[in-house]
Amino acid sequence: MQFDKLRNNLPHSWVLFCMDYGQNYNCHFQDEAQSAHWSYQQATITSIVAYYHCPDDQCSEVTRESMVFISDDRSHDHKAVHHFVTLANEHISRQGVQINREIHFSDGAGSQYKNKSSFNDASYGVKDYGFPVEKHFFGSRHGKGPCDGEIGVLKKCAAVAVKGRQVIIRDAHDLFKYGQNFLSLPRDVQEHSHAKRTFFFVREGEVLTDFRMDATFVGKRSNYALKSGMSLEMADGQEADATSSEANGQTKPTYTYAKGSFVMCTWQRCGDNLYKWPSQRDVSWEPRENVVCPLDFPDLANKREQFRFKKSDLTIIEKPSSSRTISI
Numbered sequence: 001m002q003f004d005k006l007r008n009n010l011p012h013s014w015v016l017f018c019m020d021y022g023q024n025y026n027c028h029f030q031d032e033a034q035s036a037h038w039s040y041q042q043a044t045i046t047s048i049v050a051y052y053h054c055p056d057d058q059c060s061e062v063t064r065e066s067m068v069f070i071s072d073d074r075s076h077d078h079k080a081v082h083h084f085v086t087l088a089n090e091h092i093s094r095q096g097v098q099i100n101r102e103i104h105f106s107d108g109a110g111s112q113y114k115n116k117s118s119f120n121d122a123s124y125g126v127k128d129y130g131f132p133v134e135k136h137f138f139g140s141r142h143g144k145g146p147c148d149g150e151i152g153v154l155k156k157c158a159a160v161a162v163k164g165r166q167v168i169i170r171d172a173h174d175l176f177k178y179g180q181n182f183l184s185l186p187r188d189v190q191e192h193s194h195a196k197r198t199f200f201f202v203r204e205g206e207v208l209t210d211f212r213m214d215a216t217f218v219g220k221r222s223n224y225a226l227k228s229g230m231s232l233e234m235a236d237g238q239e240a241d242a243t244s245s246e247a248n249g250q251t252k253p254t255y256t257y258a259k260g261s262f263v264m265c266t267w268q269r270c271g272d273n274l275y276k277w278p279s280q281r282d283v284s285w286e287p288r289e290n291v292v293c294p295l296d297f298p299d300l301a302n303k304r305e306q307f308r309f310k311k312s313d314l315t316i317i318e319k320p321s322s323s324r325t326i327s328i
């Protein structure tokens with residue numbers, strides 16, 4: 001799907017997003033406690049440029065709205081992206097825009113967008129927002145995409161204003177206030193406009209970190225796409241529902257998952273039965289329906305701290321059930 005083609009022929013009730021994520025801005029300021037010293041605080045800037053049909057029934061124009069999210073939270077992950085998208089959708093809906101489908105374009109480079117969990121988020125579109133969400137990536141030749149420049153405008157204007165002593169920007173919130181006061185469009189909020197720019201401030205800690213089941217991978221990240229029956233440990237504080245469903249005339253057994261237990265999720269083919277704890281905490285978000293069954297705690301297999309699961313468990317793992325393919 002091509003971005004320009006879609007933008008120029010946008011179906012009614014579709015929203016097109018172009019996303020540029022997570023640039024840093026250093027807020028240089030003179031430290032009042034140590035007046036001789038300059039220090040800085042970092043802000044992150046994310047931009048979503050949205051295209052949607054003007055909500056005015058009498059008007060057939062497409063609105064371009066640049067939404068700029070400024071945060072003092074420096075975590076650059078898909079949860080933050082999910083949060084910004086949620087805010088963007090709420091904001092667009094409040095203007096009376098009906099959304100039946102949403103298409104997200106971004107450059108494929110950052111880990112923020114092109115990872116398994118982001119694809120999961122896309123599959124959650126209907127559940128989270130009430131409409132399907134599709135993700136697409138600009139080819140590498142496209143550079144940063146057509147929304148590149150929105151973050152640059154803010155950075156450049158802020159730098160000029162600070163230099164000219166028109167404004168003091170000490171932190172992310174000051175940067176947000178500057179953008180809101182000087183760069184918002186249209187200047188008069190009542191104006192019927194198809195070129196908008198809106199600023200949002202996202203406070204540190206505002207991004208929900210437990211909006212979805214949280215499971216810790218056992219196994220090296222580089223391997224997990226190749227294995228099926230990847231074991232997962234339910235993270236502390238989470239408890240999965242007992243699942244029971246009838247699909248294709250087959251009744252799935254009902255399990256209850258305790259906190260900290262190992263569970264099996266549907267994955268691609270399995271390799272050898274050796275797993276290693278990742279050297280760093282490695283977290284993924286799995287839809288509940290992908291959790292197949294509980295597993296016994298794995299046994300230590302050798303002196304290299306590799307573990308293996310019981311044979312009886314492996315037969316469940318290797319059984320080709322409703323395994324699905326996940327792009328990474």
Ligand SMILES: [Zn+2]
Nearest residue numbers: 054056059061
């Ligand atoms: Zn209009």
